[in-house]
Amino acid sequence: MSASSSSTPPSFLSRCLTAVTQWIDSDYCPEGAEKMRNEPDKVDWVRVMPFVILHLGCFGILWVGVSAFAAWAAVFLYFIRMFAVTGIYHRYFSHKTYSTSRIGQFILALWGGTTVQRGGLWWAYHHRHHHQHSDDEEDAHSPHVHGFLWSHIGWITSRRNFPTDYSKVKDLAKFPELVWLNRFDLVVPILYAASMFGIGALLERYAPGLGTNGWQMLVWGFFVSTTALFHGTACINSMAHLMGKRRFKTDDDSRNSFILAIITLGEGWHNNHHRYQSCTRNGFYWWEIDPTYYGLKFLSWTGFIWGLKAVPQSILDEGQRAEHAASIAAAQKAAHVHPEYSALKRVLPAAAAIAVATVNTANIQVVEKIHASHHKDVTELAHELQQNQPPAQQAQSQPQSPQNPPVV
Structure with missing residues (x-):
C-alpha cells in the first residue's frame, strides 16, 4: 500500500487523538494553534464530547428524582456562578473594569472555572475578538452572519475556536497560574462536580430530613445548573443582537433587553456595553437593573476589589439625548398613525x-x-x-x- 493511499486513516486517527488529548490539555496543538484557527467552521464531535455529556447528564433527574433542597441549590448555584461569568470572566478578565490583587485574581479565576466555560484567558480572548469584529464576518458568534443556532451553541463546537490566542491577552498571560488554569481547564469543573457529590453524601448522612443525596446533588447542582448557566450566558451572544432596544448607534446590532438582564444579572444591557466597554456597570442608569454591578460594589467595600470604573457623564448625556429624540419620534409617528x-x-x-x-x-x-x-x-x-x-x-x-x- 502506498503512502498516499494510507494517509487518510492516520490523519483521522491523529485528529481524534488530538481531540482526546485536548480534553486534558487545551493548549495541545501539534499542527500549530494558528493553523487550527484558520480552519473552516466544522463541529469536532470528539473534542466536544464533554460538552455533550454535560447536557446528557441532565436526564439523570429521571433516576435521582428531585428534592426541594436540590432544586433550590441548582437555582442558587446558577446565579452565584452567573455572577462569576459576568463579574469575573466578562467585567474583569475581558475588560479590566476594576482591579484586585494577584491572589484575588487567582481566586476569581478559580471561581470562574466552576462555570465550566473554559479558562478565563480563552474566554477573554474570544470576547475581546467579538468586540473587535462585532457582527462582521470575523465575529465567531454573530447571529446575523452565522445564524441563531450557530451563534448560540454551534461556534463553541468548532475546532477553529478551541485554541487560545495568548497574544490577545498579554496582560493576563504574564501570570503563569492563570495560564495553567486556562490550559488545564477541566481540573476545576471536575473538582466542582466532586464537591457536589460529596456535599450531597454528607447531607444524606447528617441532614436526612432534606431528602437529598450525593447523586441527586451531582445531577442538580452540577449537570442541570451548569447546562442552564451555559444557555443563559449564550443568550447574550445570540438573542442580545436580535431582541431589545437600541439606545446608542453602535457599529453592530447590540441591543438592550430587560428580560436578558434578569437572566444574566445585568448583561442584557448589551447596547450600553457595546457603546462603552470600560465601565464596571452595564446598566448605565439607576432604573436599569444590574445585579452584577451591585455585587461588585459590595466586594469593593470589603477591599477585595477596587477601582470600579464609572460611566462617563458624556455617555450618560448622549444616552439621554437619544432617549429624548426617540420619544419625540415615537410621538410624531403615533400622531400620524392615530x-x-x-x-x-x-x-x-x-x-x-x-x-x-x-x-x-x-x-x-x-x-x-x-x-x-x-x-x-x-x-x-x-x-x-x-x-x-x-x-x-x-x-x-x-x-x-x-x-x-x-x-x-
Whole structure:
C-alpha cells in the first residue's frame, strides 16, 4: 500500500487523538494553534464530547428524582456562578473594569472555572475578538452572519475556536497560574462536580430530613445548573443582537433587553456595553437593573476589589439625548398613525381657555354645556359662557377693544 493511499486513516486517527488529548490539555496543538484557527467552521464531535455529556447528564433527574433542597441549590448555584461569568470572566478578565490583587485574581479565576466555560484567558480572548469584529464576518458568534443556532451553541463546537490566542491577552498571560488554569481547564469543573457529590453524601448522612443525596446533588447542582448557566450566558451572544432596544448607534446590532438582564444579572444591557466597554456597570442608569454591578460594589467595600470604573457623564448625556429624540419620534409617528391625537391637541387648549373663563361663575349648568360642546372652537364656547353669566358679570366679561388689549 502506498503512502498516499494510507494517509487518510492516520490523519483521522491523529485528529481524534488530538481531540482526546485536548480534553486534558487545551493548549495541545501539534499542527500549530494558528493553523487550527484558520480552519473552516466544522463541529469536532470528539473534542466536544464533554460538552455533550454535560447536557446528557441532565436526564439523570429521571433516576435521582428531585428534592426541594436540590432544586433550590441548582437555582442558587446558577446565579452565584452567573455572577462569576459576568463579574469575573466578562467585567474583569475581558475588560479590566476594576482591579484586585494577584491572589484575588487567582481566586476569581478559580471561581470562574466552576462555570465550566473554559479558562478565563480563552474566554477573554474570544470576547475581546467579538468586540473587535462585532457582527462582521470575523465575529465567531454573530447571529446575523452565522445564524441563531450557530451563534448560540454551534461556534463553541468548532475546532477553529478551541485554541487560545495568548497574544490577545498579554496582560493576563504574564501570570503563569492563570495560564495553567486556562490550559488545564477541566481540573476545576471536575473538582466542582466532586464537591457536589460529596456535599450531597454528607447531607444524606447528617441532614436526612432534606431528602437529598450525593447523586441527586451531582445531577442538580452540577449537570442541570451548569447546562442552564451555559444557555443563559449564550443568550447574550445570540438573542442580545436580535431582541431589545437600541439606545446608542453602535457599529453592530447590540441591543438592550430587560428580560436578558434578569437572566444574566445585568448583561442584557448589551447596547450600553457595546457603546462603552470600560465601565464596571452595564446598566448605565439607576432604573436599569444590574445585579452584577451591585455585587461588585459590595466586594469593593470589603477591599477585595477596587477601582470600579464609572460611566462617563458624556455617555450618560448622549444616552439621554437619544432617549429624548426617540420619544419625540415615537410621538410624531403615533400622531400620524392615530389622527385622533390631533383632535386631542385641539381640545386641550380649548379646555384651558374654558377653565379661565369660568373662574367667576358658579353656574353648574355651564359644565354640562361644555361637555356637550367640546368639539366647538374656543371663540364659540367663550361666547356661550358669557351668555350664561349674570348681567353684572357679563359687563365685566366684555371683550376689550383692540386699542387696549389684555395683558397676558
